[in-house]
Amino acid sequence: MLLESDMRFVIALILLVLTGCDKETPAEGQAQPASAENSAAAGKADIILESAHGARATLSYKFAGQKAPTAPFADANGQDVTLADFEGKPLLLNIWATWCAPCKAEMPTLDALAKLEKDRMAVIxxxxxxxxxxxxxxxxxxxxVKNLVPYTDADNAILTAFNNAIALPTTILYDSAGKEVWRIAGGVEWDDAEMAKLLRAAD
Structure with missing residues:
Protein backbone atom coordinates (compact mmCIF):
# COMPACT_ATOMS: atom_id res chain seq x y z
CA MET A 1 0.00 0.00 0.00
CA LEU A 2 1.33 3.44 -0.96
CA LEU A 3 1.86 5.95 1.80
CA GLU A 4 0.24 9.37 1.46
CA SER A 5 3.63 10.97 0.69
CA ASP A 6 4.25 8.37 -2.03
CA MET A 7 0.87 9.10 -3.59
CA ARG A 8 1.64 12.82 -3.72
CA PHE A 9 4.93 12.08 -5.48
CA VAL A 10 3.23 9.83 -8.07
CA ILE A 11 0.53 12.43 -8.78
CA ALA A 12 3.15 15.19 -9.19
CA LEU A 13 5.15 12.99 -11.58
CA ILE A 14 2.07 12.26 -13.71
CA LEU A 15 1.23 15.97 -13.93
CA LEU A 16 4.75 16.79 -15.13
CA VAL A 17 4.55 14.17 -17.87
CA LEU A 18 1.16 15.41 -19.09
CA THR A 19 1.93 19.14 -19.29
CA GLY A 20 4.40 19.31 -22.16
CA CYS A 21 7.29 17.90 -24.17
CA ASP A 22 9.66 18.75 -21.36
CA LYS A 23 9.62 20.36 -17.93
CA GLU A 24 12.65 21.37 -15.95
CA THR A 25 13.25 21.88 -12.26
CA PRO A 26 13.11 25.58 -11.36
CA ALA A 27 16.48 27.23 -10.88
CA GLU A 28 17.45 29.20 -7.83
CA GLY A 29 16.96 32.95 -8.08
CA GLN A 30 17.58 33.64 -11.77
CA ALA A 31 14.29 35.05 -12.99
CA GLN A 32 12.98 38.40 -11.79
CA PRO A 33 9.35 39.53 -11.56
CA ALA A 34 7.95 41.77 -14.28
CA SER A 35 8.97 45.41 -13.95
CA ALA A 36 6.46 48.11 -13.05
CA GLU A 37 6.83 49.70 -16.48
CA ASN A 38 5.48 46.53 -18.07
CA SER A 39 2.86 45.72 -15.45
CA ALA A 40 0.01 46.40 -17.88
CA ALA A 41 1.36 43.85 -20.36
CA ALA A 42 2.14 41.40 -17.58
CA GLY A 43 -1.48 41.62 -16.44
CA LYS A 44 -2.89 40.51 -19.78
CA ALA A 45 -4.62 37.16 -19.88
CA ASP A 46 -2.98 34.32 -21.79
CA ILE A 47 -4.13 33.98 -25.40
CA ILE A 48 -4.62 30.66 -27.22
CA LEU A 49 -3.13 30.64 -30.73
CA GLU A 50 -4.27 28.07 -33.27
CA SER A 51 -2.58 27.53 -36.64
CA ALA A 52 -4.27 26.61 -39.91
CA HIS A 53 -3.08 23.03 -39.33
CA GLY A 54 -4.70 22.83 -35.90
CA ALA A 55 -1.57 23.27 -33.76
CA ARG A 56 -2.27 25.12 -30.52
CA ALA A 57 0.03 27.34 -28.49
CA THR A 58 -0.29 29.84 -25.64
CA LEU A 59 0.83 33.47 -25.82
CA SER A 60 1.69 34.92 -22.40
CA TYR A 61 2.71 38.37 -21.16
CA LYS A 62 3.12 37.14 -17.59
CA PHE A 63 6.89 37.66 -17.59
CA ALA A 64 6.99 40.93 -19.56
CA GLY A 65 9.88 43.13 -18.45
CA GLN A 66 11.93 40.23 -17.08
CA LYS A 67 15.61 40.40 -18.03
CA ALA A 68 16.99 37.60 -20.20
CA PRO A 69 18.93 34.95 -18.23
CA THR A 70 22.72 34.91 -18.34
CA ALA A 71 23.12 31.14 -18.75
CA PRO A 72 25.78 30.18 -21.34
CA PHE A 73 25.15 27.98 -24.37
CA ALA A 74 27.29 26.98 -27.35
CA ASP A 75 27.49 28.57 -30.79
CA ALA A 76 28.19 26.67 -34.03
CA ASN A 77 31.90 26.49 -33.12
CA GLY A 78 31.32 25.23 -29.60
CA GLN A 79 32.19 28.58 -28.00
CA ASP A 80 30.15 29.89 -25.07
CA VAL A 81 27.70 32.72 -25.75
CA THR A 82 24.85 34.24 -23.73
CA LEU A 83 21.67 36.08 -24.65
CA ALA A 84 23.40 39.34 -23.67
CA ASP A 85 25.57 38.92 -26.77
CA PHE A 86 22.48 39.64 -28.89
CA GLU A 87 21.43 42.86 -27.18
CA GLY A 88 21.15 45.99 -29.32
CA LYS A 89 18.24 44.77 -31.42
CA PRO A 90 15.18 42.60 -30.77
CA LEU A 91 15.79 38.89 -30.20
CA LEU A 92 13.49 35.93 -30.75
CA LEU A 93 14.73 32.96 -28.71
CA ASN A 94 13.36 29.52 -29.56
CA ILE A 95 14.05 26.74 -27.03
CA TRP A 96 13.64 23.34 -28.70
CA ALA A 97 14.97 19.80 -29.18
CA THR A 98 15.10 17.35 -32.07
CA TRP A 99 13.08 14.76 -30.10
CA CYS A 100 10.16 17.17 -29.68
CA ALA A 101 7.56 16.83 -32.47
CA PRO A 102 6.02 20.35 -32.23
CA CYS A 103 9.54 21.81 -32.16
CA LYS A 104 10.46 20.11 -35.41
CA ALA A 105 7.16 21.03 -37.06
CA GLU A 106 7.70 24.77 -36.57
CA MET A 107 11.40 24.83 -37.50
CA PRO A 108 11.00 25.39 -41.29
CA THR A 109 8.87 28.51 -40.75
CA LEU A 110 11.22 29.73 -38.01
CA ASP A 111 14.09 29.30 -40.47
CA ALA A 112 12.19 31.37 -43.05
CA LEU A 113 11.56 34.04 -40.41
CA ALA A 114 15.28 34.20 -39.59
CA LYS A 115 16.02 35.05 -43.22
CA LEU A 116 13.16 37.55 -43.49
CA GLU A 117 14.02 39.41 -40.27
CA LYS A 118 17.84 39.16 -40.35
CA ASP A 119 18.35 42.93 -40.66
CA ARG A 120 15.82 43.88 -37.99
CA MET A 121 16.10 41.25 -35.29
CA ALA A 122 18.06 38.17 -34.26
CA VAL A 123 16.22 34.85 -34.52
CA ILE A 124 17.98 32.01 -32.72
CA VAL A 145 17.34 24.63 -42.53
CA LYS A 146 19.90 27.16 -43.75
CA ASN A 147 19.33 30.43 -41.91
CA LEU A 148 19.42 29.28 -38.29
CA VAL A 149 22.72 28.75 -36.47
CA PRO A 150 22.93 25.37 -34.67
CA TYR A 151 23.11 26.76 -31.12
CA THR A 152 23.16 24.02 -28.52
CA ASP A 153 22.69 23.72 -24.76
CA ALA A 154 23.57 20.14 -23.89
CA ASP A 155 23.58 21.00 -20.17
CA ASN A 156 20.06 22.50 -20.35
CA ALA A 157 21.47 25.64 -18.70
CA ILE A 158 18.88 27.89 -20.35
CA LEU A 159 15.95 25.84 -19.10
CA THR A 160 17.27 25.73 -15.56
CA ALA A 161 17.98 29.50 -15.61
CA PHE A 162 14.25 30.23 -15.42
CA ASN A 163 12.36 30.13 -12.15
CA ASN A 164 9.37 28.48 -13.86
CA ALA A 165 9.12 25.13 -15.65
CA ILE A 166 9.26 25.52 -19.43
CA ALA A 167 7.75 23.10 -21.92
CA LEU A 168 9.35 22.62 -25.33
CA PRO A 169 9.00 24.41 -27.61
CA THR A 170 8.93 27.80 -25.92
CA THR A 171 9.75 30.97 -27.86
CA ILE A 172 10.49 34.26 -26.11
CA LEU A 173 10.62 37.72 -27.67
CA TYR A 174 13.10 40.15 -26.10
CA ASP A 175 13.43 43.84 -26.89
CA SER A 176 16.75 45.48 -27.79
CA ALA A 177 17.57 45.97 -24.09
CA GLY A 178 17.19 42.24 -23.38
CA LYS A 179 13.83 42.48 -21.60
CA GLU A 180 11.05 40.01 -22.29
CA VAL A 181 8.05 41.21 -24.32
CA TRP A 182 6.07 37.95 -24.50
CA ARG A 183 6.52 34.20 -24.73
CA ILE A 184 4.75 31.45 -26.64
CA ALA A 185 4.52 27.89 -25.31
CA GLY A 186 3.89 25.46 -28.15
CA GLY A 187 4.59 25.36 -31.86
CA VAL A 188 3.31 28.02 -34.28
CA GLU A 189 3.69 28.93 -37.94
CA TRP A 190 6.15 31.81 -37.90
CA ASP A 191 5.36 32.97 -41.44
CA ASP A 192 1.77 33.77 -40.43
CA ALA A 193 0.65 37.41 -40.77
CA GLU A 194 -0.59 37.52 -37.17
CA MET A 195 2.84 36.41 -35.93
CA ALA A 196 4.43 39.26 -37.89
CA LYS A 197 2.23 41.72 -35.98
CA LEU A 198 3.22 40.19 -32.63
CA LEU A 199 6.90 40.47 -33.47
CA ARG A 200 6.57 44.23 -33.94
CA ALA A 201 5.85 44.55 -30.22
CA ALA A 202 9.62 44.55 -29.61
CA ASP A 203 10.22 47.61 -31.83
Missing amino acids: AVSQDLEGRAPVLAFFKETK
Whole structure:
Protein backbone atom coordinates (compact mmCIF):
# COMPACT_ATOMS: atom_id res chain seq x y z
CA MET A 1 0.00 0.00 0.00
CA LEU A 2 1.33 3.44 -0.96
CA LEU A 3 1.86 5.95 1.80
CA GLU A 4 0.24 9.37 1.46
CA SER A 5 3.63 10.97 0.69
CA ASP A 6 4.25 8.37 -2.03
CA MET A 7 0.87 9.10 -3.59
CA ARG A 8 1.64 12.82 -3.72
CA PHE A 9 4.93 12.08 -5.48
CA VAL A 10 3.23 9.83 -8.07
CA ILE A 11 0.53 12.43 -8.78
CA ALA A 12 3.15 15.19 -9.19
CA LEU A 13 5.15 12.99 -11.58
CA ILE A 14 2.07 12.26 -13.71
CA LEU A 15 1.23 15.97 -13.93
CA LEU A 16 4.75 16.79 -15.13
CA VAL A 17 4.55 14.17 -17.87
CA LEU A 18 1.16 15.41 -19.09
CA THR A 19 1.93 19.14 -19.29
CA GLY A 20 4.40 19.31 -22.16
CA CYS A 21 7.29 17.90 -24.17
CA ASP A 22 9.66 18.75 -21.36
CA LYS A 23 9.62 20.36 -17.93
CA GLU A 24 12.65 21.37 -15.95
CA THR A 25 13.25 21.88 -12.26
CA PRO A 26 13.11 25.58 -11.36
CA ALA A 27 16.48 27.23 -10.88
CA GLU A 28 17.45 29.20 -7.83
CA GLY A 29 16.96 32.95 -8.08
CA GLN A 30 17.58 33.64 -11.77
CA ALA A 31 14.29 35.05 -12.99
CA GLN A 32 12.98 38.40 -11.79
CA PRO A 33 9.35 39.53 -11.56
CA ALA A 34 7.95 41.77 -14.28
CA SER A 35 8.97 45.41 -13.95
CA ALA A 36 6.46 48.11 -13.05
CA GLU A 37 6.83 49.70 -16.48
CA ASN A 38 5.48 46.53 -18.07
CA SER A 39 2.86 45.72 -15.45
CA ALA A 40 0.01 46.40 -17.88
CA ALA A 41 1.36 43.85 -20.36
CA ALA A 42 2.14 41.40 -17.58
CA GLY A 43 -1.48 41.62 -16.44
CA LYS A 44 -2.89 40.51 -19.78
CA ALA A 45 -4.62 37.16 -19.88
CA ASP A 46 -2.98 34.32 -21.79
CA ILE A 47 -4.13 33.98 -25.40
CA ILE A 48 -4.62 30.66 -27.22
CA LEU A 49 -3.13 30.64 -30.73
CA GLU A 50 -4.27 28.07 -33.27
CA SER A 51 -2.58 27.53 -36.64
CA ALA A 52 -4.27 26.61 -39.91
CA HIS A 53 -3.08 23.03 -39.33
CA GLY A 54 -4.70 22.83 -35.90
CA ALA A 55 -1.57 23.27 -33.76
CA ARG A 56 -2.27 25.12 -30.52
CA ALA A 57 0.03 27.34 -28.49
CA THR A 58 -0.29 29.84 -25.64
CA LEU A 59 0.83 33.47 -25.82
CA SER A 60 1.69 34.92 -22.40
CA TYR A 61 2.71 38.37 -21.16
CA LYS A 62 3.12 37.14 -17.59
CA PHE A 63 6.89 37.66 -17.59
CA ALA A 64 6.99 40.93 -19.56
CA GLY A 65 9.88 43.13 -18.45
CA GLN A 66 11.93 40.23 -17.08
CA LYS A 67 15.61 40.40 -18.03
CA ALA A 68 16.99 37.60 -20.20
CA PRO A 69 18.93 34.95 -18.23
CA THR A 70 22.72 34.91 -18.34
CA ALA A 71 23.12 31.14 -18.75
CA PRO A 72 25.78 30.18 -21.34
CA PHE A 73 25.15 27.98 -24.37
CA ALA A 74 27.29 26.98 -27.35
CA ASP A 75 27.49 28.57 -30.79
CA ALA A 76 28.19 26.67 -34.03
CA ASN A 77 31.90 26.49 -33.12
CA GLY A 78 31.32 25.23 -29.60
CA GLN A 79 32.19 28.58 -28.00
CA ASP A 80 30.15 29.89 -25.07
CA VAL A 81 27.70 32.72 -25.75
CA THR A 82 24.85 34.24 -23.73
CA LEU A 83 21.67 36.08 -24.65
CA ALA A 84 23.40 39.34 -23.67
CA ASP A 85 25.57 38.92 -26.77
CA PHE A 86 22.48 39.64 -28.89
CA GLU A 87 21.43 42.86 -27.18
CA GLY A 88 21.15 45.99 -29.32
CA LYS A 89 18.24 44.77 -31.42
CA PRO A 90 15.18 42.60 -30.77
CA LEU A 91 15.79 38.89 -30.20
CA LEU A 92 13.49 35.93 -30.75
CA LEU A 93 14.73 32.96 -28.71
CA ASN A 94 13.36 29.52 -29.56
CA ILE A 95 14.05 26.74 -27.03
CA TRP A 96 13.64 23.34 -28.70
CA ALA A 97 14.97 19.80 -29.18
CA THR A 98 15.10 17.35 -32.07
CA TRP A 99 13.08 14.76 -30.10
CA CYS A 100 10.16 17.17 -29.68
CA ALA A 101 7.56 16.83 -32.47
CA PRO A 102 6.02 20.35 -32.23
CA CYS A 103 9.54 21.81 -32.16
CA LYS A 104 10.46 20.11 -35.41
CA ALA A 105 7.16 21.03 -37.06
CA GLU A 106 7.70 24.77 -36.57
CA MET A 107 11.40 24.83 -37.50
CA PRO A 108 11.00 25.39 -41.29
CA THR A 109 8.87 28.51 -40.75
CA LEU A 110 11.22 29.73 -38.01
CA ASP A 111 14.09 29.30 -40.47
CA ALA A 112 12.19 31.37 -43.05
CA LEU A 113 11.56 34.04 -40.41
CA ALA A 114 15.28 34.20 -39.59
CA LYS A 115 16.02 35.05 -43.22
CA LEU A 116 13.16 37.55 -43.49
CA GLU A 117 14.02 39.41 -40.27
CA LYS A 118 17.84 39.16 -40.35
CA ASP A 119 18.35 42.93 -40.66
CA ARG A 120 15.82 43.88 -37.99
CA MET A 121 16.10 41.25 -35.29
CA ALA A 122 18.06 38.17 -34.26
CA VAL A 123 16.22 34.85 -34.52
CA ILE A 124 17.98 32.01 -32.72
CA ALA A 125 17.03 28.43 -31.87
CA VAL A 126 18.87 26.83 -28.95
CA SER A 127 18.64 23.05 -28.86
CA GLN A 128 18.30 21.21 -25.55
CA ASP A 129 19.54 17.90 -27.02
CA LEU A 130 21.85 16.23 -24.52
CA GLU A 131 23.93 14.85 -27.43
CA GLY A 132 24.95 18.36 -28.52
CA ARG A 133 25.36 19.39 -32.15
CA ALA A 134 25.21 16.01 -33.92
CA PRO A 135 21.41 15.53 -33.90
CA VAL A 136 20.85 19.24 -34.59
CA LEU A 137 23.13 19.27 -37.64
CA ALA A 138 21.50 16.09 -38.94
CA PHE A 139 18.01 17.57 -38.53
CA PHE A 140 18.99 20.88 -40.16
CA LYS A 141 20.45 18.98 -43.13
CA GLU A 142 17.40 16.73 -43.45
CA THR A 143 14.94 19.65 -43.37
CA LYS A 144 17.15 22.08 -45.36
CA VAL A 145 17.34 24.63 -42.53
CA LYS A 146 19.90 27.16 -43.75
CA ASN A 147 19.33 30.43 -41.91
CA LEU A 148 19.42 29.28 -38.29
CA VAL A 149 22.72 28.75 -36.47
CA PRO A 150 22.93 25.37 -34.67
CA TYR A 151 23.11 26.76 -31.12
CA THR A 152 23.16 24.02 -28.52
CA ASP A 153 22.69 23.72 -24.76
CA ALA A 154 23.57 20.14 -23.89
CA ASP A 155 23.58 21.00 -20.17
CA ASN A 156 20.06 22.50 -20.35
CA ALA A 157 21.47 25.64 -18.70
CA ILE A 158 18.88 27.89 -20.35
CA LEU A 159 15.95 25.84 -19.10
CA THR A 160 17.27 25.73 -15.56
CA ALA A 161 17.98 29.50 -15.61
CA PHE A 162 14.25 30.23 -15.42
CA ASN A 163 12.36 30.13 -12.15
CA ASN A 164 9.37 28.48 -13.86
CA ALA A 165 9.12 25.13 -15.65
CA ILE A 166 9.26 25.52 -19.43
CA ALA A 167 7.75 23.10 -21.92
CA LEU A 168 9.35 22.62 -25.33
CA PRO A 169 9.00 24.41 -27.61
CA THR A 170 8.93 27.80 -25.92
CA THR A 171 9.75 30.97 -27.86
CA ILE A 172 10.49 34.26 -26.11
CA LEU A 173 10.62 37.72 -27.67
CA TYR A 174 13.10 40.15 -26.10
CA ASP A 175 13.43 43.84 -26.89
CA SER A 176 16.75 45.48 -27.79
CA ALA A 177 17.57 45.97 -24.09
CA GLY A 178 17.19 42.24 -23.38
CA LYS A 179 13.83 42.48 -21.60
CA GLU A 180 11.05 40.01 -22.29
CA VAL A 181 8.05 41.21 -24.32
CA TRP A 182 6.07 37.95 -24.50
CA ARG A 183 6.52 34.20 -24.73
CA ILE A 184 4.75 31.45 -26.64
CA ALA A 185 4.52 27.89 -25.31
CA GLY A 186 3.89 25.46 -28.15
CA GLY A 187 4.59 25.36 -31.86
CA VAL A 188 3.31 28.02 -34.28
CA GLU A 189 3.69 28.93 -37.94
CA TRP A 190 6.15 31.81 -37.90
CA ASP A 191 5.36 32.97 -41.44
CA ASP A 192 1.77 33.77 -40.43
CA ALA A 193 0.65 37.41 -40.77
CA GLU A 194 -0.59 37.52 -37.17
CA MET A 195 2.84 36.41 -35.93
CA ALA A 196 4.43 39.26 -37.89
CA LYS A 197 2.23 41.72 -35.98
CA LEU A 198 3.22 40.19 -32.63
CA LEU A 199 6.90 40.47 -33.47
CA ARG A 200 6.57 44.23 -33.94
CA ALA A 201 5.85 44.55 -30.22
CA ALA A 202 9.62 44.55 -29.61
CA ASP A 203 10.22 47.61 -31.83
